[in-house]
Amino acid sequence: xxxxxxxxxxxxxxxxxxxxxTGLRAVNLEQLLALVKEVPDSCIFHHTHRFLxxxxxxxxxxxxDFAYWVFHALGEARLAEALASIDIVRLDSLRAIREKIAxxxxxxxARSVSARQRFASENETFHFLKSVSFIxxxxxxxxxxxxxxxxxxxxxxxxxxxxxxEARLRLEKGDNDFSLWLAESAGEPEIAExxxxxxxxxxxAEGLRSRILDIxxxxxxx
Amino acid sequence: xxxxxxxxxFIGQSGADELSLLAEHxxxxxxxxxxxxxxxxxxxxxxxxxxPLMRELRLDATWDVIKGGEQFFAVTKxxxxxxxxxAEEITGRDFEVFMxxxxxxxxxxxxxxxxxFVHDPQPIMLVEKKGANKWIWRCHVDVSAPDERVWSFLRExxxxxxxxxxxxxxxxxxxxxxQFLVAPSIDPLSDKNRDLPEEAVLAVLGKYGIYRxxxxxxxxxxxxxxxxPLGVIEAYRLVKRHxxxxxxxxxxxxxxxxxxxxVLEEVRNRAEGDRDIHILLMPQNDLEVNALQRGSDIxxxxxxxxxxxxxxxxxxxKGKPVVASAVGGIPLQITHRYSGMLCHSVEGAAFAIxxxxxxxxxxxxxxxxxxEHVRNNFLLTRHLKEYLxxxxxxxxxxxxxxxx
Numbered sequence: 083x084x085x086x087x088x089x090x091x092x093x094x095x096x097x098x099x100x101x102x103x104t105g106l107r108a109v110n111l112e113q114l115l116a117l118v119k120e121v122p123d124s125c126i127f128h129h130t131h132r133f134l135x136x137x138x139x140x141x142x143x144x145x146x147d148f149a150y151w152v153f154h155a156l157g158e159a160r161l162a163e164a165l166a167s168i169d170i171v172r173l174d175s176l177r178a179i180r181e182k183i184a185x186x187x188x189x190x191x192a193r194s195v196s197a198r199q200r201f202a203s204e205n206e207t208f209h210f211l212k213s214v215s216f217i218x219x220x221x222x223x224x225x226x227x228x229x230x231x232x233x234x235x236x237x238x239x240x241x242x243x244x245x246x247x248e249a250r251l252r253l254e255k256g257d258n259d260f261s262l263w264l265a266e267s268a269g270e271p272e273i274a275e276x277x278x279x280x281x282x283x284x285x286x287a288e289g290l291r292s293r294i295l296d297i298x299x300x301x302x303x304x
Numbered sequence: 305x306x307x308x309x310x311x312x313x314f315i316g317q318s319g320a321d322e323l324s325l326l327a328e329h330x331x332x333x334x335x336x337x338x339x340x341x342x343x344x345x346x347x348x349x350x351x352x353x354x355x356p357l358m359r360e361l362r363l364d365a366t367w368d369v370i371k372g373g374e375q376f377f378a379v380t381k382x383x384x385x386x387x388x389x390x391a392e393e394i395t396g397r398d399f400e401v402f403m404x405x406x407x408x409x410x411x412x413x414x415x416x417x418x419x420x421f422v423h424d425p426q427p428i429m430l431v432e433k434k435g436a437n438k439w440i441w442r443c444h445v446d447v448s449a450p451d452e453r454v455w456s457f458l459r460e461x462x463x464x465x466x467x468x469x470x471x472x473x474x475x476x477x478x479x480x481x482x483q484f485l486v487a488p489s490i491d492p493l494s495d496k497n498r499d500l501p502e503e504a505v506l507a508v509l510g511k512y513g514i515y516r517x518x519x520x521x522x523x524x525x526x527x528x529x530x531x532x533p534l535g536v537i538e539a540y541r542l543v544k545r546h547x548x549x550x551x552x553x554x555x556x557x558x559x560x561x562x563x564x565x566x567v568l569e570e571v572r573n574r575a576e577g578d579r580d581i582h583i584l585l586m587p588q589n590d591l592e593v594n595a596l597q598r599g600s601d602i603x604x605x606x607x608x609x610x611x612x613x614x615x616x617x618x619x620x621x622k623g624k625p626v627v628a629s630a631v632g633g634i635p636l637q638i639t640h641r642y643s644g645m646l647c648h649s650v651e652g653a654a655f656a657i658x659x660x661x662x663x664x665x666x667x668x669x670x671x672x673x674x675x676e677h678v679r680n681n682f683l684l685t686r687h688l689k690e691y692l693x694x695x696x697x698x699x700x701x702x703x704x705x706x707x708x
Contacts, residue, residue: 096322098693100484100694100697101484101485101486102482102483102484103485105476105479124703135680150639154640205474205630205631205635207474209474211473213703214697214704215703215704215705216693216696216700217704218706218708219707236318238319240318248704252704
């Protein structure tokens with residue numbers, strides 16, 4: 083098992099991102115909802131993943147931008163909680179995430195008439211931003227589980243995040259790259275499933291790395 | 305001079321490798337920076353630190369400074385204030401002076417290059433010589449509520465650029481060109497931010513008669529009404545009713561700024577009779593500012609209005625719990641209750657200070673989170689990386705780009 087070679091090498095990539103302003107802004111829930119429905123996917127990705135990248139080591143992790151703004155700028159704690167607790171891991175595309183955010187807001191706004199009357203103060207406007215990303219190969223590869231674990235220990239967090247989040251959602255592969263390779267190429271469906279079940283939205287960057295390593299190491303020790 | 309390797313303790317080898325990789329993709333591109341001064345001011349400070357790193361990355365990057373006389377810089381000072389929304393008397397002659405100097409610079413300067421990166425309004429007219437190359441305009445000013453006459457004048461030039469860059473979303477205006485968000489940065493190796501031995505910290509505190517026998521709350525900023533030093537004293541007094549503590553208000557004021565001296569006088573009057581308030585009128589001394597921040601228990605920045613407010617990043621970098629007003633670029637640096645405390649009033653500031661003094665473990669955690677937030681988002685190397693990414697964006701228009 084230790085040195086069983088996968089059919090294909092795992093090629094580690096990474097990505098670097100820059101933030102671009104869209105000029106789109108919201109000061110109340112109606113405007114936020116209307117824009118959530120029409121902004122580019124890269125905006126939805128930015129506002130549901132930015133906090134992970136910017137707060138790599140924060141514990142507990144702040145919620146996504148929509149939840150944070152709804153709570154801090156509009157004081158809508160219940161909606162903020164509902165938005166923060168959307169289980170993004172179970173949604174397999176940015177379209178699905180967008181629809182879930184929109185339906186969560188619509189449901190709440192239908193029940194709470196007063197929510198429509200709340201406005202953010204001038205300096206708390208929600209600015210829609212998007213992530214412009216560049217994907218590049220790191221030159222690192224793995225063909226066996228030990229090699230895979232070794233690389234996971236060393237790669238940058240950008241690389242881990244690329245394979246866990248962007249590959250699944252922006253490249254629409256349906257699952258994270260690690261699980262896809264473990265299942266389809268390395269013949270390790272159980273580890274693949276375990277990595278797939280991780281909730282990377284509720285742990286720090288290093289916590290995520292450790293959990294992936296734990297799963298792989300437990301398999302190697304078995 | 306510091307090199308990339310000196311930053312590896314902060315960004316890791318992978319962070320250094322990323323810079324090299326991006327530089328590799330920009331090989332052969334001639335990158336030109338333009339601003340209005342070689343020394344003094346935040347732009348020059350950043351470029352002085354960034355250019356050597358670019359050269360080490362073997363980028364063909366150069367930095368040129370435009371020329372201008374007293375009249376020109378008097379006009380650009382008025383423009384600067386007007387862009388911040390202050391009422392300024394700007395005459396038709398002022399616009400003429402700006403254009404004459406702008407055109408003279410455009411005529412005299414070598415404007416060949418692949419990527420032209422122009423900082424702030426002073427050199428903005430260089431874009432009149434734009435050819436097939438890419439031009440980026442970097443705005444370091446908050447232009448969210450500018451004097452419309454000045455903004456309209458400048459906008460005529462801004463829209464000729466291929467892209468613009470702002471420090472915070474709230475500082476920007478709607479424009480028909482791409483707008484990127486690149487926050488300013490601090491240099492962890494500068495005198496203002498580098499680690500200091502405890503003895504050096506204590507020596508500076510001792511020099512100013514500050515002893516750590518009770519918690520030290522510090523605001524470092526020039527004596528300016530917009531920094532609300534009187535509000536800081538009020539907040540301190542609200543805290544002092546319940547907890548013994550001391551306040552340090554440290555900063556400078558320009559000798560030719562009569563309002564600054566007046567504010568200083570008001571602050572001294574308000575503090576009179578309280579030996580636990582230390583008012584320090586300091587000359588520019590980065591090492592002493594560093595030591596004062598490190599020697600404090602809580603850093604306060606109770607500004608009424610603020611630019612990006614990099615003093616926040618400086619304090620967070622030292623692992624200090626920070627209480628700051630939610631204005632300008634401060635909310636980008638502090639996520640409330642995660643990496644610091646945001647406030648909106650004297651009472652709010654006092655409440656946050658009391659909470660932090662009562663809960664030192666929580667205060668320590670905020671400080672740790674704040675330092676990591678700065679490490680990930682506000683160091684010079686991140687700033688450089690984003691500039692390189694932006695240069696690459698000039699040739700890649702998609703949201704997701706593959707470099708293979």
